[in-house]
Amino acid sequence: MAQKREPIEYADASPEVRAVYDDIMATRKIDWVNNFWKVLAHDPPTLRRIWSNIKDVMGPGALDPLVKEMIYVAVSASNGCRYCIASHGAAARHKGMTEAQYSEMLAIVGLANETNRLVTALDVAVDDRFR
Amino acid sequence: MAQKREPIEYADASPEVRAVYDDIMATRKIDWVNNFWKVLAHDPPTLRRIWSNIKDVMGPGALDPLVKEMIYVAVSASNGCRYCIASHGAAARHKGMTEAQYSEMLAIVGLANETNRLVTALDVAVDDRFR
Amino acid sequence: MAQKREPIEYADASPEVRAVYDDIMATRKIDWVNNFWKVLAHDPPTLRRIWSNIKDVMGPGALDPLVKEMIYVAVSASNGCRYCIASHGAAARHKGMTEAQYSEMLAIVGLANETNRLVTALDVAVDDRFR
Amino acid sequence: MAQKREPIEYADASPEVRAVYDDIMATRKIDWVNNFWKVLAHDPPTLRRIWSNIKDVMGPGALDPLVKEMIYVAVSASNGCRYCIASHGAAARHKGMTEAQYSEMLAIVGLANETNRLVTALDVAVDDRFR
Amino acid sequence: MAQKREPIEYADASPEVRAVYDDIMATRKIDWVNNFWKVLAHDPPTLRRIWSNIKDVMGPGALDPLVKEMIYVAVSASNGCRYCIASHGAAARHKGMTEAQYSEMLAIVGLANETNRLVTALDVAVDDRFR
Amino acid sequence: MAQKREPIEYADASPEVRAVYDDIMATRKIDWVNNFWKVLAHDPPTLRRIWSNIKDVMGPGALDPLVKEMIYVAVSASNGCRYCIASHGAAARHKGMTEAQYSEMLAIVGLANETNRLVTALDVAVDDRFR
Numbered sequence: 001m002a003q004k005r006e007p008i009e010y011a012d013a014s015p016e017v018r019a020v021y022d023d024i025m026a027t028r029k030i031d032w033v034n035n036f037w038k039v040l041a042h043d044p045p046t047l048r049r050i051w052s053n054i055k056d057v058m059g060p061g062a063l064d065p066l067v068k069e070m071i072y073v074a075v076s077a078s079n080g081c082r083y084c085i086a087s088h089g090a091a092a093r094h095k096g097m098t099e100a101q102y103s104e105m106l107a108i109v110g111l112a113n114e115t116n117r118l119v120t121a122l123d124v125a126v127d128d129r130f131r
Numbered sequence: 132m133a134q135k136r137e138p139i140e141y142a143d144a145s146p147e148v149r150a151v152y153d154d155i156m157a158t159r160k161i162d163w164v165n166n167f168w169k170v171l172a173h174d175p176p177t178l179r180r181i182w183s184n185i186k187d188v189m190g191p192g193a194l195d196p197l198v199k200e201m202i203y204v205a206v207s208a209s210n211g212c213r214y215c216i217a218s219h220g221a222a223a224r225h226k227g228m229t230e231a232q233y234s235e236m237l238a239i240v241g242l243a244n245e246t247n248r249l250v251t252a253l254d255v256a257v258d259d260r261f262r
Numbered sequence: 263m264a265q266k267r268e269p270i271e272y273a274d275a276s277p278e279v280r281a282v283y284d285d286i287m288a289t290r291k292i293d294w295v296n297n298f299w300k301v302l303a304h305d306p307p308t309l310r311r312i313w314s315n316i317k318d319v320m321g322p323g324a325l326d327p328l329v330k331e332m333i334y335v336a337v338s339a340s341n342g343c344r345y346c347i348a349s350h351g352a353a354a355r356h357k358g359m360t361e362a363q364y365s366e367m368l369a370i371v372g373l374a375n376e377t378n379r380l381v382t383a384l385d386v387a388v389d390d391r392f393r
Numbered sequence: 394m395a396q397k398r399e400p401i402e403y404a405d406a407s408p409e410v411r412a413v414y415d416d417i418m419a420t421r422k423i424d425w426v427n428n429f430w431k432v433l434a435h436d437p438p439t440l441r442r443i444w445s446n447i448k449d450v451m452g453p454g455a456l457d458p459l460v461k462e463m464i465y466v467a468v469s470a471s472n473g474c475r476y477c478i479a480s481h482g483a484a485a486r487h488k489g490m491t492e493a494q495y496s497e498m499l500a501i502v503g504l505a506n507e508t509n510r511l512v513t514a515l516d517v518a519v520d521d522r523f524r
Numbered sequence: 525m526a527q528k529r530e531p532i533e534y535a536d537a538s539p540e541v542r543a544v545y546d547d548i549m550a551t552r553k554i555d556w557v558n559n560f561w562k563v564l565a566h567d568p569p570t571l572r573r574i575w576s577n578i579k580d581v582m583g584p585g586a587l588d589p590l591v592k593e594m595i596y597v598a599v600s601a602s603n604g605c606r607y608c609i610a611s612h613g614a615a616a617r618h619k620g621m622t623e624a625q626y627s628e629m630l631a632i633v634g635l636a637n638e639t640n641r642l643v644t645a646l647d648v649a650v651d652d653r654f655r
Numbered sequence: 656m657a658q659k660r661e662p663i664e665y666a667d668a669s670p671e672v673r674a675v676y677d678d679i680m681a682t683r684k685i686d687w688v689n690n691f692w693k694v695l696a697h698d699p700p701t702l703r704r705i706w707s708n709i710k711d712v713m714g715p716g717a718l719d720p721l722v723k724e725m726i727y728v729a730v731s732a733s734n735g736c737r738y739c740i741a742s743h744g745a746a747a748r749h750k751g752m753t754e755a756q757y758s759e760m761l762a763i764v765g766l767a768n769e770t771n772r773l774v775t776a777l778d779v780a781v782d783d784r785f786r
Contacts, residue, residue: 003351004524005253034258036250043365049449050246050372056442057238062231067198071205071236075243077645078206080342080735083250084243085645086261089658100193103698105202106645107188110705112206112215114638115181119167119214121601121609121630122136127165130217131397134613135786174627180711181634187704208383211473211604216383220396234436237383241443245376252339252347252368262659265744266655267515296523298508301515305758311580312508312765318573319500324493329460333498336464337471337505342735345512346505348523362455367464369450374468374477377429377443381476384398384432392427392479393528470776473604478776482527496567499776503574507769514732514740514761529777558785560770563777574770581762586755591722592763595729599767602730607774608767610785624717629726631712636730636739639691639705643738646660646694654689654741 007038017041020051027055034087066095070105077109138169148172151182158186165218197226201236208240269300279303282313289317296349328357332367339371400431410434413444420448427480459488463498470502531562541565544575551579558611590619594629601633662693672696675706682710689742721750725760732764 010021010033020041021033040047058068069092076084089102141152141164151172152164171178189199200223207215220233272283272295282303283295302309320330331354338346351364403414403426413434414426433440451461462485469477482495534545534557544565545557564571582592593616600608613626665676665688675696676688695702713723724747731739744757 003348003355007256032260034261035255036246039253039255040249042361043369045449046249046365046369049369049446050249053242053442053446054246056438057235057242061235062229063201063235067201068235068239070194070198071202071239072243074202074205075209075240076247078209078641079244079247080641080644081247081250082644082647083255083257084247085647086257086658088243090261093658098193099697103701104188104192104194104199106642107698107701107704108199108202109206109645110638110642111184111188112203112219113210113641114634115167115185116207116210116212116215117602117604117637118171118177118181118630118634119212120604120606121633122170123606123609124166124170124214125138126214126217129163130165130221134610134617173623174631176711177627177631180631180708184704184708187700209379211379211382213382213385216385217396224396230435234439237380238436238439238442240383241376241380244379245372248340248342248375249368249372251342251344252371254344254347265741265748269518294522296520297517298512301517302511304754305762307580308511308758308762311577311762312511315504315573315577316508318569319497319504323497324491325463325497329463330497330501332456332460333464333467333501334505336467337502338509340468340471341506341509343509343512345517345519346509348519350505352523360455366450366454366456366461370461370464371468373446373450374465374481375472377447378469378472378474378477380433380439380443381429381474386428386432386476387400388476388479389427391425392483471772473772473775475775475778478778479527486527492566496570499773500567500570500573502776503769503773506772507765510733510735510768511761511765513735513737514764516737516740531780556784558782559779560774563779564773570773574773577766578770581759581766585759586753587725587759591725592759594718594722595726595760595763596767598726598729599733599764600771602733603768603771605771605774607779607781608771610781612767614785622717628712628716628718628723632723632726633730635708635712636727636743637734639709640731640734640736640739642695642701642705643691643736648690648694648738649662650738650741651689653687654745 005039005042007035008041009038013041014044016044017047020044020047023055024051036083036087066092066097069095070097070101074105074109077106078113136170136173138166139172140169144172145175147175148178151175151178154186155182167214167218197223197228200226201228201232205236205240208237209244267301267304269297270303271300275303276306278306279309282306282309285317286313298345298349328354328359331357332359332363336367336371339368340375398432398435400428401434402431406434407437409437410440413437413440416448417444429476429480459485459490462488463490463494467498467502470499471506529563529566531559532565533562537565538568540568541571544568544571547579548575560607560611590616590621593619594621594625597626598629598633601630602637660694660697662690663696664693668696669699671699672702675699675702678710679706691738691742721747721752724750725752725756729760729764732761733768 024033069088072088073092155164200219203219286295331350334350335354417426462481465481466485548557593612596612597616679688724743727743728747
């Protein structure tokens with residue numbers, strides 16, 4: 001009983017799925033679609049919904065596009081999602097992230113995970129000045 | 132049997148602990164110390180070690196200071212550490228984070244947590260182009 | 263220094279371990295035992311205890327058997343345990359889960375992980391009506 | 394420097410926010426809006442986006458509505474989001490969840506968290522039959 | 525619609541629940557039962573099952589009883605379960621844990637959470653010597 | 656665009672990195688360095704900082720060295736970091752951990768993860784006696 005969903009290539013995709021693939025490529029100005037979308041394509045409504053969310057959240061806004069990608073990578077590194085680190089790490093590099101910036105971001109991710117546990121275990125009360 | 136460690140105020144601190152408090156205040160150009168350090172003060176070597184790490188990692192580097200604080204908040208929000216969100220959120224606001232930037236950062240944190248699970252559950256293979 | 267515990271096959275198992283394997287196969291009406299149990303078999307008391315727990319918790323009760331498997335998969339997907347997603351996903355499919363149901367469950371897992379972070383970061387107070 | 398976002402009541406909400414509140418109440422056939430939405434209302438685009446996602450994902454589909462709520466609660470219990478457990482637990486009870494069903498669901502959540510760690514630590518290989 | 529389960533006191537407990545309470549008190553040589561069990565008592569089969577697991581796992585074995593409690597606290601601190609830190613922390617102190625040992629354990633928990641993220645994000649390959 | 660950082664061997668390392676490698680080998684009385692350090696070596700300040708932390712926290716203190724390694728493994732098992740389980744598991748075995756002790760530790764890790772979720776979901780109040 002096969003469980004693993006294989007990526008659906010453009011050539012094999014339904015018009016509904018192709019429309020999302022086309023929008024991904026147009027929005028990102030690239031000529032290919034990465035595996036995440038090709039696997040989500042088995043469930044077209046989720047494919048459309050997640051792409052629409054990514055477009056909204058990761059599109060132009062109050063934060064610099066590179067900063068947004070780095071926050072995405074930071075959370076993915078904290079959660080241990082290798083694919084997400086690889087794909088959003090590539091996007092961040094494409095937007096100009098240097099290796100020194102990547103190292104510095106990982107150092108923050110590591111340290112935050114350390115202090116988060118100390119704070120929780122010691123049940124530190126929020127200072128009045130922070131409220 | 133009391134378990135909870137109460138914050139140690141400056142007036143009650145040992146010279147060793149006061150030296151760290153002094154350095155925190157001098158480095159941050161503020162005249163008070165927040166509860167995290169006052170609770171860590173029960174264990175002076177850890178107080179010194181964590182402060183030294185924070186100073187190294189969060190000090191000047193390849194990333195903008197505000198971006199660094201926002202990455203810290205993003206990881207803390209993902210991990211659910213309320214104190215850490217409050218304290219580093221205050222630091223980020225102090226460094227100029229607007230409410231619109233805060234909202235946008237939280238939206239990324241939420242979305243990354245969603246897609247991290249989809250990717251993991253669907254066991255998406257890393258694209259060759261990302262390697 | 264070998265660390266990884268290899269699966270213990272039925273032919274190589276002690277009578278104590280075989281008794282658990284036999285009960286697993288009889289309870290599930292199948293003629294094989296999956297790797298989880300064969301690896302746990304290095305520690306017979308834990309093998310017995312975990313199997314007894316699974317039998318109690320996943321056996322007949324107030325919830326439909328398929329719903330129970332899907333809850334198991336949902337938690338495993340949220341935690342990122344690939345083996346658990348594969349094994350309980352197979353069990354759920356065996357009990358009738360369709361691909362559309364699987365997709366819908368994953369969508370809920372993803373969305374819950376997103377809103378969980380927003381709620382925590384925003385420190386939303388529980389409404390009186392929910393108490 | 395106030396950080397905590399207070400709930401925005403209907404009377405104080407902008408037309409854009411009221412439109413979402415109205416849709417929440419109409420969709421759920423209730424006459425009030427819970428705190429999650431009132432806090433998200435500080436960021437109208439996120440309010441609209443998350444409500445649209447919830448409506449899509451939690452609306453009619455391949456799974457029974459009660460099962461969907463229980464999966465939501467299960468993930469929230471696993472992640473430790475108290476507000477989410479309270480709000481989606483209330484929704485599940487409203488849709489007919491009994492206390493026995495709730496207990497059984499929690500037992501699965503607990504057990505899955507136990508076995509997820511054993512599987513990961515023991516690095517169990519996925520059986521060929523599960524692929 | 526009340527959701528929160530209140531602790532069930534001995535005087536109000538069924539004979540089935542009292543039997544577990546009695547065994548907890550006899551095993552631990554104490555004259556009271558902590559809230560975890562009193563809340564689980566709403567679901568007697570789970571109460572019995574979890575107590576039986578705790579008795580098996582936390583009873584005499586290959587590890588020192590204090591070490592076992594400290595491992596329990598370490599995992600609970602890493603997961604952010606305040607009640608679990610408080611209750612197993614009390615048990616560890618009762619078995620002789622000093623404040624210096626507690627501090628040292630928390631330092632390990634924090635550091636492991638830091639390095640776990642660095643290792644995962646950097647996708648470090650397991651050395652042949654560790655296999 | 657290569658993303659993955661390859662281990663930097665001693666022969667290819669800068670004097671700054673070699674100094675840390677030398678200290679690791681001298682402190683541990685071994686003649687090789689494991690991959691974690693060789694990958695961190697791309698970022699020498701982080702390499703130095705993390706090694707200094709590990710040396711401080713895992714060096715002689717209030718807890719037995721083997722107990723310290725087991726706590727490290729327990730947290731890594733709970734977090735699902737395979738490399739960390741392998742490397743600190745090897746260290747623990749080197750310091751005398753038996754297979755029975757390893758099994759018992761994993762049983763505690765699993766059970767703590769189970770009860771942590773039950774406690775959180777049931778929102779159990781901390782007993783006065785534990786405060």
